[in-house]
Amino acid sequence: MQVRKLLIFLSMLLSPVWLHAESIPDTEEITKLLTHTEQLITEQHYQEAADILERVLMLAPDTQGAADAYQQVLQLMALQQSGHQLSLDPPPTWNTLAILGAKIGGGNNLNRGPTYQQGILELAKNQQPQSGYGLETYGNFQANTQLGKATRLNIHAQFQQRSTNRHNFTDYIGLNGGFNLQHALRNQDEIGLALYGDFIRYDNGSQFYAIDVQSRYRWRRSNICQPQIGVDLQWQHQLNNNTFDQLYTGLHTSLHCQFSTGLYSLELGTGNAWALHDNPGGNQTRLNTQLTHNIQNSWVIDNANINSYLRFDYQQGQTGYSPILNNNAIRNLHRLSLGAQYRWPISQRYGYWSGVLSISWQRQYSNIQLFEFNSLESWVGVEVIW
Numbered sequence: 001m002q003v004r005k006l007l008i009f010l011s012m013l014l015s016p017v018w019l020h021a022e023s024i025p026d027t028e029e030i031t032k033l034l035t036h037t038e039q040l041i042t043e044q045h046y047q048e049a050a051d052i053l054e055r056v057l058m059l060a061p062d063t064q065g066a067a068d069a070y071q072q073v074l075q076l077m078a079l080q081q082s083g084h085q086l087s088l089d090p091p092p093t094w095n096t097l098a099i100l101g102a103k104i105g106g107g108n109n110l111n112r113g114p115t116y117q118q119g120i121l122e123l124a125k126n127q128q129p130q131s132g133y134g135l136e137t138y139g140n141f142q143a144n145t146q147l148g149k150a151t152r153l154n155i156h157a158q159f160q161q162r163s164t165n166r167h168n169f170t171d172y173i174g175l176n177g178g179f180n181l182q183h184a185l186r187n188q189d190e191i192g193l194a195l196y197g198d199f200i201r202y203d204n205g206s207q208f209y210a211i212d213v214q215s216r217y218r219w220r221r222s223n224i225c226q227p228q229i230g231v232d233l234q235w236q237h238q239l240n241n242n243t244f245d246q247l248y249t250g251l252h253t254s255l256h257c258q259f260s261t262g263l264y265s266l267e268l269g270t271g272n273a274w275a276l277h278d279n280p281g282g283n284q285t286r287l288n289t290q291l292t293h294n295i296q297n298s299w300v301i302d303n304a305n306i307n308s309y310l311r312f313d314y315q316q317g318q319t320g321y322s323p324i325l326n327n328n329a330i331r332n333l334h335r336l337s338l339g340a341q342y343r344w345p346i347s348q349r350y351g352y353w354s355g356v357l358s359i360s361w362q363r364q365y366s367n368i369q370l371f372e373f374n375s376l377e378s379w380v381g382v383e384v385i386w
Contacts, residue, residue: 037069049073054348055303067097070352071386099140103356103381106133109373111169112362116370121324126168126204129373134164134171136379150184171203178212192216192230207239214252225257232271245276250286262295273315281317281331288313297342304344311337325368333371335364351384 040049053070113129140158147153157177164170178196185191198210216230234248250271257264266289273284290311297306313335320328339360346353359378366372 034069037073041069041073046073050348054345054352067385068095094143094145096141096143098142098386099138099383101138101356101381101383103136103358103379104133105136105358105377105379105381106164107131107375107377109375110134110164110166110377112364112373112375114370115372115374121370130166130168130170132164132166132170134162134166136160136162136381147181152182153179154182155179168204169202169206172200174198174200180214188220190216190218190220192218209237209239211235216252224259225255228252228254228256232269242277244279246273246279246284247276248273248286262293265292265294266290267292281321282319284318285316286314301344304342306340306342308340309338311335313337321368325370329367331366331368331371333364333366335362337362346382351386353382353384356381356383 037049037052040046040052050070050073053073108131109129110132111126111130113127114123115129116123138158138160140156142154142156144152144154155178157175159173159175161173162171176196176198178194180192180194182190182192192215194212194214194216196212196214198212199207201207211234213233214230216228218226218228220226230252232248232250232252234246236244236246236248238244248271250269252267252269254265254267269286269288271286273286275282275284288311290309292307292309294305294307297304314333316332317330319330321331322328325331337360339358341356341358343357344355346355357378357380360376362373362375364371364373
């Protein structure tokens with residue numbers, strides 16, 4: 001959940017847009033393109049305007065105003081073809097974007113069950129690795145508006161639901177929502193503050209909650225690379241069980257660069273998760289780093305997009321985890337995650353439709369075998385943007 005929120009927050013602070021792999025336009029060029037589409041709409045050249053907006057939405061669906069302009073162009077094209085008198089409405093105060101998607105797929109360990117060989121502890125069947133298949137649906141709504149000349153308000157809400165041929169920790173529904181404020185400084189840099197809430201409920205009735213507060217300072221003086229730095233706070237709680245309640249405080253830094261080979265993002269986070277009760281292992285030291293790459297690709301299908309990532313997470317407790325596990329050893333975890341998503345255009349009828357294919361792999365190592373797991377998943381489906 002934390003990774004998903006961070007990506008959403010960063011996508012709002014950084015809007016990577018390019019029209020083709022050979023030449024990546026900067027923010028000024030994007031502004032010129034959007035201004036050009038306004039002129040094309042005024043001159044009733046709707047197809048040309050739609051072509052430009054379509055490519056912008058394909059590569060950067062959160063570009064401010066692009067989704068509304070694209071929807072308006074589609075409506076105007078329909079009216080033009082039907083012979084109705086055309087009139088342009090004034091621009092809306094709020095810019096909105098909605099995404100709905102559905103995927104089918106499966107994996108060899110949908111519940112992240114441990115690769116633990118039965119020994120001192122006997123794991124229940126639903127705690128062992130569960131392979132299977134299922135259906136995943138999701139939705140995302142984003143809106144933003146300008147508050148004065150230099151401040152922007154962004155809000156978002158999303159859900160994700162998974163149903164499989166297994167139960168317990170393989171099936172769940174998750175909700176996430178929040179807002180962030182961005183303020184442009186006189187030196188062109190930007191500061192941001194975000195507040196998010198998370199909820200996830202598994203099929204076995206387990207419920208988890210989290211509240212996140214994030215702050216960011218972004219240097220915007222370069223069109224090639226833009227660094228960020230900030231502070232993360234997170235409170236975690238499980239319903240009817242305070243054993244794992246934590247308050248995380250940490251530092252975050254990242255670097256986002258646009259080259260001819262795509263957009264690269266390098267992120268680094270470090271901090272401490274403070275135990276709020278008598279948690280097993282006590283406080284935790286945490287470290288994570290992630291490299292993300294996003295590029296337009298037309299090798300197989302024109303205007304397709306590939307997003308891939310490599311992530312490493314490390315955690316170490318402060319005290320022994322349990323007397324019956326490795327003689328009360330202090331637990332440490334090392335998790336490696338790899339993933340890629342391929343998105344390609346399908347249709348522009350009643351929204352912007354895309355096909356989506358994703359694959360992800362996770363391998364967690366630990367000095368206590370009970371916490372090791374190996375998971376591989378693959379999903380394919382469609383999504384639509386309005």
